[in-house]
Amino acid sequence: MLADHVEGRHFTNKDDILIYLMNEYGTMVKRLAFSYVKDKSLAEDIAQEVFIAAYKNLDSFKGESSYKTWIYRITMNRSKDMVKSKAFRMVSLSHIMNPFKKSSTSTEVEVIRKENNNKVVECIFSLPVKYREIIYLFYYEDLKIHEIHQITTINTETIKSRLRRGKQLLKNKLSAEDLQI
Structure with a gap:
């Protein structure tokens, strides 16, 4: 059954829920996928697959976990499937995840x-x-x-x-x- 309330917000249809989930978790999905496949375009492909799968399964989401953990799980499973299906090579990681904060240093x-x-x-x-x-x-x-x-x-x-x-x-x-x- 489709939930009309998602994490404190009211929605009238599946499309609105999907848009919310994409806005809320889209960046996280791409980063998590990238951590597996180490390729930006593949990570973006996985993100598309994740949200397609989420949309298709919104009606059957039972609410036993949060949407966040559900999206994480779909992302991890899709990423692992991708890694198993293709050979990967290392790519440049120079512009991903910067744990250092910007400062006024030299x-x-x-x-x-x-x-x-x-x-x-x-x-x-x-x-x-x-x-x-x-x-x-x-x-x-x-x-x-x-x-x-x-x-x-x-x-x-x-x-x-x-x-x-x-x-x-x-x-x-x-x-x-x-x-x-």
């Missing part, structure tokens, strides 16, 4: 930060998927452990373990890179 410092950021992102993307997806959801999407559990259906203790192990692997990779932050 150009030299900004160049070093940008270069280090690229190395951090490359190191994250070089992690095995089971660690990368947990680190991405926890740090870049600011999800809590229980929200990651709802999305991935992975046991919360396993999530915590993968988060610890992923951080350790990342720390080791970054130490090997000898970053100047």
Whole structure:
């Protein structure tokens, strides 16, 4: 049954709900897809597929989870399917996810930060998927452990373990890179 109230808002039809979901989660869907496929155009294709699937299944959405976790799950499943179906090569990661805030520092410092950021992102993307997806959801999407559990259906203790192990692997990779932050 189609919900006429979505996360505190009233809608009259499926089209309005889809527009809301696309506006609310479109960027997140593309970023999450990119974290799997490492290609902007493929991530955009996955985002289209995610929202087509969401639209087709809006009538059967039971509300057992939030729309946010439902969209995350669809995105992860579509992304994993894409990765399984094609061979991927690394692409330039220079303009994706910038955890460093802009400041009024010198150009030299900004160049070093940008270069280090690229190395951090490359190191994250070089992690095995089971660690990368947990680190991405926890740090870049600011999800809590229980929200990651709802999305991935992975046991919360396993999530915590993968988060610890992923951080350790990342720390080791970054130490090997000898970053100047």
